[in-house]
Amino acid sequence: MTSPPVDVVELTRQLVRFDTTNPPGNEAACMKYLAGLLTDAGLDCQLLGSHPDRPNLLARLPGRDSAPPLLWHGHLDVVPVAGQRWSRPPFAAELADGCVWGRGTVDMKGGVAMMAGALLRMAAAGERPAGTVLLALLSDEEAGSYTGAHYLVREHPQLFDGVRYAIGEDGGASIGLGGGRRLHPIVVAEKRACWLRITLRGPGGHASRVASDANPVRQLNRLLTAVAGGGLGVQPTTAVRRMLAELGAAAAPATAAIYQALAADPADLELLAGLPERDGRYLRSVLQHSVNATVIRAGNHTNVLPTEVTVELDGRLLPGAGSAEFVAALRALVPDELEVEVLVEGEPLPEPEFGPMYELLADVLRRADPDGIPVPMIMSASTDSRLFPQLGISCYGWLPMLFCDDVNYRDLMHSADERIPVEALRFGESCFYDLVRRYG
Incomplete structure (x- = not known):
């Protein structure tokens, strides 16, 4: 029994x-x-x-x-x-x-x-x-x-x-993005981790004098400025395009208009200013390889310019990309020579599959919550x-x-x-x- x-x-x-x-x-x-x-x-x-x-x-x-x-x-x-x-x-x-x-x-x-x-x-x-x-x-x-x-x-x-x-x-509900409509996200893709350690080297000296342009701290300023926006340039994937299209059809009218415009021109990130800040940050994260500086190690004396600085970056890759592509995109934004060590590279992930299982998951949600709307979603983490x-x-x-x-x-x-x-x-x-x- x-x-x-x-x-x-x-x-x-x-x-x-x-x-x-x-x-x-x-x-x-x-x-x-x-x-x-x-x-x-x-x-x-x-x-x-x-x-x-x-x-x-x-x-x-x-x-x-x-x-x-x-x-x-x-x-x-x-x-x-x-x-x-x-x-x-x-x-x-x-x-x-x-x-x-x-x-x-x-x-x-x-x-x-x-x-x-x-x-x-x-x-x-x-x-x-x-x-x-x-x-x-x-x-x-x-x-x-x-x-x-x-x-x-x-x-x-x-x-x-x-x-x-x-x-x-x-997955789940109440993710924002709907502008008043209740959305049920179905995760179809995840970003993979790419953690880097960047080493910057150059001349040091007495900190009472203006540092050389080649000093690692000056290089650090240029690196941090390059990644200050949190990403390496828009690269819309198939999954993101479908997500934007379905959000454009499902969201409340004012919000839907933003998604429709973004689907037509994903590079126009200024459109995100019309969304709540949290929603805009999420979309910035899945429209591009994202990157954040998280650990910085430099000198150990206030009056000594360091000759070496290390920076650890938490990068998250769009589906289909690898560390080589990520590093190349980073180098293209920074004028200095970067000594790069890959600390972590997540497992390669296949393109998302929209098929019978996705449709079944969506239909279960429609039956359970007729007022809710299933939409595909890309996770910014893994x-x-x-x-x-x-x-x-x-x-x-x-x-x-x-x-x-x-x-x-x-x-x-x-x-x-x-x-x-x-x-x-x-x-x-x-x-x-x-x-x-x-x-x-």
């Missing part, structure tokens, strides 16, 4: 109470709790990992084999709360003001609860999906995925044989979805949620007083349940 489904709100609260702050992670207790629930419901569960304190959980709900296996994935580690001022204890999972409060409610224990809750609900009803659903609950996403998705893709690729599509974070394409899997970010129209749930991620509405959790679980029933 199968177990009754677990309430998604209470499941979220239980998961938040496990302190899985990364570092160090220590996801094992939380993984084992979920493994127990899913095993009792009849799912086949495996705990796999490179370290006993940091396993990954793979749970299978067997299907009818009339469609390929479908992967759902989420992570259980969370970012630290140190240095933040919370009005409620971050791991108490208090229920107040219609929300569950706590670290990880949005990123992404609430999403994990939606996925697990939908599968528990299906198992309790004795239903079998068209294709087996593989739920991969992962460690270490917040710190590089090395003991999580990296480990599984590298050491156990056979576990994902036959999987055609994967569903993970981000998730575990950057790793599964190595196995030939097409990935989508899709965590359906309902938030108040004046709340952008991305503002709550990694911040103090992270919280998720009860209504958002129930909406999301219902969407995942509808998805698994209609898949195939």
Whole structure:
């Protein structure tokens, strides 16, 4: 006899109470709790990992084999709360003001609860999906995925044989951009990391005299000026063009006109002045390779001009680009000779796929929220979805949620007083349940 489904709100609260702050992670207790629930419901569960304190959980709900296996994935580690001022204890999972409060409610224990809750609900009803659903609950996403998705893709690729599509974070509702219309983003592409260390060298000397134009500090000024806008020049991709076109059709009239003009001329970034500042910054981030200077190291004496300066840059690449293209674009903007070391280069990502799975995800959202509008979205950062394409899997970010129209749930991620509405959790679980029933 199968177990009754677990309430998604209470499941979220239980998961938040496990302190899985990364570092160090220590996801094992939380993984084992979920493994127990899913095993009792009849799912086949495996705990796999490179370290006993940091396993990954793979749970299978067997299907009818009339469609390929479908992967759902989420992570259980969370970012630290140190240095933040919370009005409620971050791991108490208090229920107040219609929300569950706590670290990880949005990123992404609430999403994990939606996925697990939908599968528990299906198992309790004795239903079998068209294709087996593989739920991969992962460690270490917040710190590089090395003991999580990296480990599984590298050491156990056979576990994902036959999987055609994967569903993970981000996505959701209330992202702004709609000018009053509620949008449900479906993530179809992510930017990949390209972290650089730039070394600038030149003559030093006594700081009481005007520095040589070749001094590294002067070079630093020119470099920082070149990247002050946050990007390396507009390069609209296919995914961004489609996103702008659909925003132009979906947004409120005044906002839609801006998107339509931007779709016609993506290089005209002055159009973004007509949008809220947050929305403009997001679009600037996905219209170009973005770059920010984050770490600067120079001299150690106030009255000595340094002969060497290092600058670390956090670059994010548009789909299809690599570090060589990024460095070339950077060199084209800076007149000085740059000594460049690539610190991190993310995994290459394929072009986004708009096809049957995208249309199914959009239709599930339309049915669940007739007043909402699904739109494609490009993430300015990356998730575990950057790793599964190595196995030939097409990935989508899709965590359906309902938030108040004046709340952008991305503002709550990694911040103090992270919280998720009860209504958002129930909406999301219902969407995942509808998805698994209609898949195939």
